Amino acid sequence: MEFIIDILVLLKNITVAFLVSWIHFFVPPRRKCVRGEIVLVTGAASGMGCDMILEFSKLGAITVAWDVNSQGLEETKQLVTAIGGKYYSFVCDVSDREQVKKVADQVRSQVGDVSILVNNAGVVAGKKLLELTDEEIERTMGVNLMAQIWTTKEFLPSMLENNHGHIVNMGSSAGLVGLSHLVDYSTSKFGVTGFTQTLNYELHFSGHDGVATTLICPSFVKTGMFAGCKMEYPLILPDLEQRPTVECIMQAILTNQTEIYLPRMVYTMVSLKHVIPVAAMHEIIQFFRAHKFMEPFLGRTSIKDSPVNTEE
Numbered sequence: 603m604e605f606i607i608d609i610l611v612l613l614k615n616i617t618v619a620f621l622v623s624w625i626h627f628f629v630p631p632r633r634k635c636v637r638g639e640i641v642l643v644t645g646a647a648s649g650m651g652c653d654m655i656l657e658f659s660k661l662g663a664i665t666v667a668w669d670v671n672s673q674g675l676e677e678t679k680q681l682v683t684a685i686g687g688k689y690y691s692f693v694c695d696v697s698d699r700e701q702v703k704k705v706a707d708q709v710r711s712q713v714g715d716v717s718i719l720v721n722n723a724g725v726v727a728g729k730k731l732l733e734l735t736d737e738e739i740e741r742t743m744g745v746n747l748m749a750q751i752w753t754t755k756e757f758l759p760s761m762l763e764n765n766h767g768h769i770v771n772m773g774s775s776a777g778l779v780g781l782s783h784l785v786d787y788s789t790s791k792f793g794v795t796g797f798t799q800t801l802n803y804e805l806h807f808s809g810h811d812g813v814a815t816t817l818i819c820p821s822f823v824k825t826g827m828f829a830g831c832k833m834e835y836p837l838i839l840p841d842l843e844q845r846p847t848v849e850c851i852m853q854a855i856l857t858n859q860t861e862i863y864l865p866r867m868v869y870t871m872v873s874l875k876h877v878i879p880v881a882a883m884h885e886i887i888q889f890f891r892a893h894k895f896m897e898p899f900l901g902r903t904s905i906k907d908s909p910v911n912t913e914e
């Protein structure tokens with residue numbers, strides 16, 4: 603009897619969850635206020651990280667930018683100060699655990715407790731598995747995945763103490779459906795998916811309802827990271843422009859959305875992957891020429907790591 607009651611309660615709760623989710627689809631929840639919040643964005647010297655720093659600044663947040671690229675951090679600073687934002691930047695290689703600890707201490711003493719952490723830094727090598735050096739593989743895993751764990755370990759405790767905070771992790775559609783030439787990248791991003799989903803469950807079941815998590819999984823965004831690549835059939839799976847993508851990401855963060863896949867077609871790809879035979883998935887990949895997506899990859903010029911320092 604107890605089992606039947608448990609099942610009925612479960613069904614009721616699942617129905618409520620579906621209803622709330624559908625209502626939110628048509629009537630988005632109100633955006634939260636981030637004025638005065640301390641927002642740390644890693645990989646903020648360029649691309650989407652820089653844009654997110656700017657968006658948070660416009661909303662009155664105190665922004666903290668981390669990157670290995672000190673020149674890029676300076677450029678982000680100029681953009682933020684031009685709109686009157688409060689900005690701190692720190693050179694930090696997020697794949698280096700000891701550096702993360704050291705620079706996190708500096709942030710706490712110079713700025714305060716971070717309440718929104720955006721793990722955005724990422725790298726891509728763009729080679730097939732057997733062409734990759736061991737160092738390249740370690741770098742991809744270190745920057746794209748392990749760094750998110752190190753930074754979260756640093757900044758989550760104060761969020762839990764205050765029952766107030768948000769961990770935002772940049773994944774990728776390649777962390778939901780793998781892509782050829784991206785074995786290391788996809789593996790690291792699948793790790794981000796697992797890390798973020800599991801962290802969400804852990805926080806939920808520990809009763810910390812004031813600490814949110816958001817997993818962001820865009821497909822190809824024209825930031826320069828995947829320079830040279832382009833999608834076949836853009837009408838079905840369009841290349842994403844940087845600004846509108848960041849706007850969607852900001853909307854997801856400000857409404858505490860747990861996961862966002864961009865464009866919407868990615869939801870279909872993920873669902874299909876779980877219900878169709880692998881051979882059928884091969885056909886879909888071939889249709890989109892997704893197995894050839896990385897062939898024209900030109901790659902980012904490597905950025906020399908700068909020594910750890912701080913600047914306001």
Ligand SMILES: NC(=O)c1ccc[n+]([C@@H]2O[C@H](COP(=O)([O-])OP(=O)(O)OC[C@H]3O[C@@H](n4cnc5c(N)ncnc54)[C@H](O)[C@@H]3O)[C@@H](O)[C@H]2O)c1
Nearest residue numbers: 645648649650669670695696722723724774822823825827
């Ligand atoms: N561009 C895309 O198509 C795309 C698609 C899906 C996901 N993403 C993800 O979005 C995030 C941002 O990418 P983007 O497209 O804006 O590219 P980007 O190259 O402009 O930004 C990445 C930033 O990370 C920084 N970085 C690299 N290694 C670092 C390290 N060790 N420590 C600190 N900072 C480091 C870089 O200097 C750079 O500023 C990445 O995580 C990327 O994997 C990008």
